[in-house]
Amino acid sequence: MVDRRRTPDAHAGPSEVLRQVGMRDVASRAQVSIATVSRFINDPESLSMAMRERVEEAVRHLGYIRHGAARALSMRRSHAIGAIIPTVDNATRAGKIAALQKNCHEQGYNLLLALSEYDLDVELQQCRNLVEAGVDGIMLEGGLHHPELYHLLESRGIAFVNTIVYDPKSPYPNIGFDNRGMARRLADHLLDLGHTSLAMISGPRAGNDRARERVEGVRDALAGRGLTLAPDAVVEHPYRVAEGRLGLRRLIARDTMPTAIICGNDVLAFGAILEAQSQGLDVPGDVSIAGFDDLDWASQLPPGLTTVALPSPEVGRLAARYLIDTLKGETMPHATEVEVRLILRGSTGVPRPRG
Amino acid sequence: MVDRRRTPDAHAGPSEVLRQVGMRDVASRAQVSIATVSRFINDPESLSMAMRERVEEAVRHLGYIRHGAARALSMRRSHAIGAIIPTVDNATRAGKIAALQKNCHEQGYNLLLALSEYDLDVELQQCRNLVEAGVDGIMLEGGLHHPELYHLLESRGIAFVNTIVYDPKSPYPNIGFDNRGMARRLADHLLDLGHTSLAMISGPRAGNDRARERVEGVRDALAGRGLTLAPDAVVEHPYRVAEGRLGLRRLIARDTMPTAIICGNDVLAFGAILEAQSQGLDVPGDVSIAGFDDLDWASQLPPGLTTVALPSPEVGRLAARYLIDTLKGETMPHATEVEVRLILRGSTGVPRPRG
DNA sequence: TGCTAGCTTGTAAACGGTTACATCGACAAT
DNA sequence: ATTGTCGATGTAACCGTTTACAAGCTAGCA
Incomplete structure (x- = not known):
């Protein structure tokens, strides 16, 4: 390997690659050892005032x-x-x-x-x-992953946490919401209002346990009243507005029009x-509609969207803490639930009696 | 430094840290030199079939x-x-x-x-x-940055590119849109419809040249017709729906109600x-309203939002290419414009004559 | 004065790859 | 048989930190 090394003060020809200034350069300018420079960077307190000042000057x-x-390798x-x-x-x-980014940054961690x-x-x-990149920890979404993925992470001792899902029975650490429970709560609310014919526009469930759990939660609520969710009462659509429209069209084209629709x-x-x-339908008069997330505009949109607020920044914050504290050697809770809030707005109401 | 090194086959007590398997381990299992393993990873073609198979077995x-x-350091x-x-x-x-992530990943780059x-x-x-993390290149947004930032990047020879802005006259490489020009086009369209009283709900302009340029573009269009944008005809609000409502309220509370409003x-x-x-106003009858981005729902929302479609994935793709190809030593175009599309929908129309 | 405890500071050995250069064969041309 | 060429493989230096351990120094104390 050709040595392109140059002392930083040396004049280098135009085609030469200047070596970055390293600890050795700082050390030689400050007339201290390289270890002292390292200490200045990592723990200035451990240096005498005189040293600290000399090194600081050189660094600056x-x-x-x-x-x-180099630090990572060492x-x-x-x-x-x-x-x-x-x-x-x-x-x-x-x-x-x-x-997640903010909290990682505050602790001196970068985010890939x-x-x-x-x-x-x-x-x-x-x-x-990411493993090759050498990350110390990984935040995943959901609890459904390739089995090889779990094996990879565990065999290499890389900290990880599943998020957006809360499941104390899972073998893997997780931080998030009880997706099933919250869907059940939302459905229960609709049933309490007197709805008996529920339908769902779900997100695609393949490889997505959050979407699945939400459907199951609605099923739970119905089962609690001796009702069931007909197979064609659940349509799957990608998370886009136009797809939501399509979903509704499919649902109202069925034999029995649902009086309430829960969306993914x-x-x-x-x-x-x-x-x-x-289509000239009144919401919620003809059909009640609800969602999950409580996005920015959910409260603005007339008639106001009934939804479940998910404090996901909190999940990011907790995930950062979980990973970093775990890396510090602390024992962190295996599963952490972040509370959600059911927010009732104008898009849901009592069903209008049908003829 | 305590040596925690263990041959991977050796039994390690429970409290021992197992060393990750490294090239040396692969080399010894395959009975080849460490250089051969490196070659297998980086350029398998350069090895004989026999070697390749032996190393492959060991790696697997x-x-x-x-x-x-270690690779980065070396x-x-x-x-x-x-x-x-x-x-x-x-x-x-x-x-x-x-x-950006997708294109970087395809080229073997990670994204911080x-x-x-x-x-x-x-x-x-x-x-x-990011510099400390050792990134080879950086994508920035906008062209307005701390001067120290430019100095840092240039002095260290780190590739970078400003995005979302297109400015051939900028001293720094950029890929994006002509924010000023597109705002002007949008305003011109409104003026062509017969509007004479424009107003803006701008995003916060501090430290954001894209927002500034959009305001300037509207000013340009007005100036082209001998009109001006009154200071109180521009209100600044963070990019949130509720803030947009506030902005409109402020604008219609003025002496002269604008007939068209361009939003950030x-x-x-x-x-x-x-x-x-x-407020009982008809859009666009009483007031025309337009925006920028062409978000998912812009076409769905009645009466359909007139807006400027920004193909930002294209910007991400081009930025990845710019950075990676620059790192390869290729000379890339200094400024690249990504074309935007003015999309006319129902939220703008001819102004209704006032009494 | 000699000794020790307690700080600071320095020395040098890792960390795990890449790659310049050396080496070694095989094979073709002389 | 000798030499040269070329491709495949090996050897070892180097990348820029951290940190165990050694060494030096100061001060306190017998």
């Missing part, structure tokens, strides 16, 4: 910035956290990621972001990547409301 | 995964790209980030995400962080439309 003068990869710790999420295009998720597109194989691939999230609910209104 | 058997930090290249964006909670930005919260000092801090983005426009409708 040379604009020294520590070489992260410490066997990268100070990087990875996050694998299906997509970013959702305000709820965005809040989680923002909180990877996208799985709701595909467990892609997720595994991205996970391998607010985006689908938005579409469903728009479609209902444009 | 031991589940070897390369140590990224190669002086981390294969990581950093992105600093203000926030994530916006579908347009999400598309850009998703495309950092958030600046529209604060140039925070942005600089995050940038320092679709979210603000959404709020403005909702507020107008709830």
